[in-house]
Amino acid sequence: MALNTPHAPAITAAEVTAPATGAQIAAALREAGIAALLTLGLSIPILAFKTEQDQANALYLQPRWGMVAAACALIFALRFALCLRAARRAAAPARPKAPASPALQKLFGIAVPLFLGVAVTYPMLATLASGGLGGARYWIDLGILILTYVMLGWGLNIVVGLAGLLDLGYVAFYAVGAYSYALLSTTFGWSFWLCLPLAGILAAFWGIILGFPVLRLRGDYLAIVTLAFGEIIRLVLINWVDLTNGGAGISSIPRVTFFGVPFDSSEDGFASLFGIPFSPMHRMVFLYYLILVLALITNLVTIRLRRLPVGRAWEALREDEIACRSLGINTRNTKLTAFAIGAMFGGFAGSFFAVRQGFVSPESFNFLESAIILSIVVLGGMGSQVGVAIAAVLMVGAPELLRNLDFLKQVFGAGFDPNEYRLLIFGLAMVAMMVWRPRGLVGHREPSIVLTERKAIAGSLVKEGHG
């Protein structure tokens, strides 16, 4: 025994760093060969020939065998490397997996004050960085866009993240809110501050209307019906021309005012009231803070709701609906409140959208919007509020980066527009996420009440809900 002990670690260490054996290499070569053959088969119809026109406008085939060879070689090399790595991993002794990396936990800990600080000072930072209020227009506009999605994400998080009901038609409530403000303000001339709560109430009402038929549905069926609901609302907006002006949309919606003081260069305007030189950017900055406040209200209400019986009932519903019933929870009402409150915040965001754009049309409320909002919630993970905020910044902010990658034009030629690859990158990012962090950026759940010590709950224990 005593003699053996010093050797034992040496053996394991040797195993870890041992070069791949001949059998492993052979297996990897075989795998890589198969992959290369598959690539060859696939690339012959796709890559091997290109149709071109000659001077007489006749089509001819231009062979591109070099490209096929390159693709096959690339796949061969990648597959070979991957197989070797997998073989080596399997040989190495399994290391116990850390439940959640403390560095990441710490990062989320400082993320909240950092985010809040950046969000509050963002217009100032943007102004400083771009050397003037006028130059910051693009950045403040982007900030407004991101915050709108943060708010929508937080709203949908109640339905999907907490109650576990998959809602693919959330954009419908966004549309209801936007059209409520657009119609109420253009028809009756009501102010934004009056229309905002009304838009929320109307959206909540539609949330309940959607909620009723889907109460008994689960999973795929729930997703399909909510998807259909979103489309129905959009199609009604297009086709009910008398009310909504159809596809042309509603324009000249009254702009936002500073609690009744308009943002214009007149005597009674915001600028002269405060004795500062007029700038059209004042309204933008005000809009920025308006959506910031709305988003923060959404966040605070959600955090509060999670600690109330209704919030716990939502999460319990996500965990086990039958157990909820046996404990006397009225699952119907609980689901309806989740739909209604989620929809209400969608409605608030919608009326903000209308007042910001000054124009609404059904085109703004297509399925892609729902998909983006849902991806934000899923990417955020575990019903986490911080996760949703980070996901919204990534999902909405990152594509904007693509507009600024001019150096890629030098690599791929002047006609290359990285922005066109937005959805491709988006899809790849989603696939990568599902492989590495299947439960979203925040892979753990925070308990809503603590007796002695706060412990994060591992994502593997938390259920996804019925949809």
Next chain:
Amino acid sequence: MRWQDDPVLEVEHLKMRFGGLVAVNDLSFSVGRGDITALIGPNGAGKTTVFNCITGFYRPSEGMLSLRHDDGTTLLLERLPGHSISWKAKVARTFQNIRLFTGMTVLENLLVARHNPLMLASGFTVFGLLGLPGFRDAERQAVEQAKFWLEKINLIDRADDPAGDLPYGAQRRLEIARAMCTDPILLCLDEPAAGLNPRESHELNELLLSIRQDHGTSILLIEHDMSVVMGISDHVVVLDYGTKIADGTPEEVRNDQSVIAAYLGVEDEEVEHVEAEVGL
């Protein structure tokens, strides 16, 4: 007999049909107030179906389930909507395959059981959202009650752990504690001792006896573990093929010919004799 003089639950002519299959046929029995009543029978006898009817998961095809509260009010369980059975009729249950909220902490699990009283205290969320003191007091009380039960089931040290991380026996105990947090007058346990080792099974007996003694809760349980059934129950009802074949004290049931036949089968030459005795 207490189940005849002062029943908390009376099941009368209960019939549950699933299409052509009659799972429970014309079943009548009563559960005495303060008794531990065991519902036993071979697999597929319809025990869990009876439970599902009592706790509102199934609507019986025929029959009446009347629950008598201490103050004399009678509720017909088959007419109540599912969620009212716990809240209004005060009947709680556990499940054969444990149904805890695995991603929530032990404490959260117990607080979810206080949903209805806390919902009232939070003014259906409005007062709670405003942070009024009434809700905070109610929540503190709910936490106190949860702590009481956690101490009772020896899980107070794990209050902040996710319920899904607990060992199997502890999950069983937690599910019973969660059901007890709804302040039931009748607690229905579906195979509480399944998968427990003899020591855990003994602890379960102690827990059930103390629930009956300290809280006056009547207990109806389905069980295969005869040490639990014979050890603690006051009254045993035996089901086979959806009908009642015996009903009485553990002693009576133990010596009942039809029960022995249903559980153990009989020798070939005795079949006719026993069938005649049982009335088949």
